[in-house]
Amino acid sequence: DTDIFGPSMPKMFDVEDARPYAVDVDGRKLIEPVEKYGVKLLSIGFFVNSDTATLWRGGMASNALKQLIADANWGDLDYFILDTPPGTSDIHLTLLQTLAITGAVIVSTPQSVALADARKGIDMYQNDKVNVPILGMVENMAWFTPAELPENKYYIFGKEGCKQLANELHIPLLAQIPLVQSICEDGDKGEPAACHPETITGQAFLNLAQAVVTKVNRRNKVQPKTKIVEVKE
Ligand SMILES: Nc1ncnc2c1ncn2[C@@H]1O[C@H](COP(=O)(O)OP(=O)(O)OP(=O)(O)O)[C@@H](O)[C@H]1O
Ligand SMILES: [Mg+2]
Incomplete structure (x- = not known):
């Protein structure tokens, strides 16, 4: 942490x-x-x-x-x-x-103010003095689906903002995680959604983890090791 x-x-x-x-x-x-x-x-x-x-x-x-x-x-x-x-x-x-950072995963909600920060984060890692590969982006709170209307998706923070930014910058979108009450509750309880692989939300986090593993393996195969950044103080 x-x-x-x-x-x-x-x-x-x-x-x-x-x-x-x-x-x-x-x-x-x-x-x-x-x-x-x-x-x-x-x-x-x-x-x-x-x-x-x-x-x-x-x-x-x-x-x-x-x-x-x-x-x-x-x-x-x-x-x-x-x-x-x-x-x-x-x-x-x-x-x-x-x-020597292997790669960065950028997490953002899809609204413009959050994406502006995500863009800066990506720019920092991609700076030619830094050169940390971006493994991908995660769109968090991508939509909200109420339990009683499981077919409905409400795009509270806008629709697909991260997906569009990822496309624009040629970065993979690793996952879209919906806004779910239990994610918040489980986190506060200290038992994160990933602890419940039998649930849809738990599965979403495991799929994300798998996507990160795949990207890391690929990155290590095709790109040289990142160098520690030397910044003049
Ligand atoms: N998809 C989600 N659905 C419901 N609640 C969520 C979701 N994502 C995050 N939260 C809630 O918001 C809290 C903060 O989320 P997260 O840790 O991803 O944010 P952060 O950007 O790292 O915040 P911080 O600035 O505090 O580091 C979580 O502990 C959880 O309670
Ligand atoms: Mg945090």
Whole structure:
């Protein structure tokens, strides 16, 4: 969870009370990630009071983020997934300077104001000093379907905005996730929709995950490894 100012992973994984401890690995003190649903996770949320605003300058946030990444006992992982805050902030720059990012998945709702931010995000990753491949876009809250009218789709945030942007920029659209009350409720409960593969919404998230895996494999086959970005301070 790279959102230093608004961490939400501890709540979404129902591990708000977890307090990661330090372990000794080859003489180094490392933070032991919290594990839930087969995912090892770290978040600044484990270390700060959840009701208190974190009044940090960018540099402090960047240092905290670097520690969560580099000073943790991650062990062998299949994937290292970074959930970023919205926008193109100091946090994003720190990530690009700290890790060779395989690829970025851009999530947006379909309305114009959100798409403007998505466009900036894509531009940042595609900048010729950054060169992080865009694996694809996800259109979240693509439509709303009420339980009592399962045939109806209401395009509350506009229709297919992400699909059009993806087409325009020649980026794959990995998924369209509808606005569903249970997605919100399950997230707040700390039992995300992906934990329920027997439901349609659960399936939508598993399909998205599979699409990301496919894109990552392909990217690794056809494109060279990303270089860590060197930015002059
Ligand atoms: N498709 C959806 N249907 C219903 N609720 C949703 C959906 N997508 C997201 N939400 C709700 O909105 C919350 C925030 O969504 P999400 O984490 O995707 O947003 P974000 O852009 O990462 O927000 P933040 O700025 O807080 O990081 C979720 O925890 C969930 O409660
Ligand atoms: Mg977020």
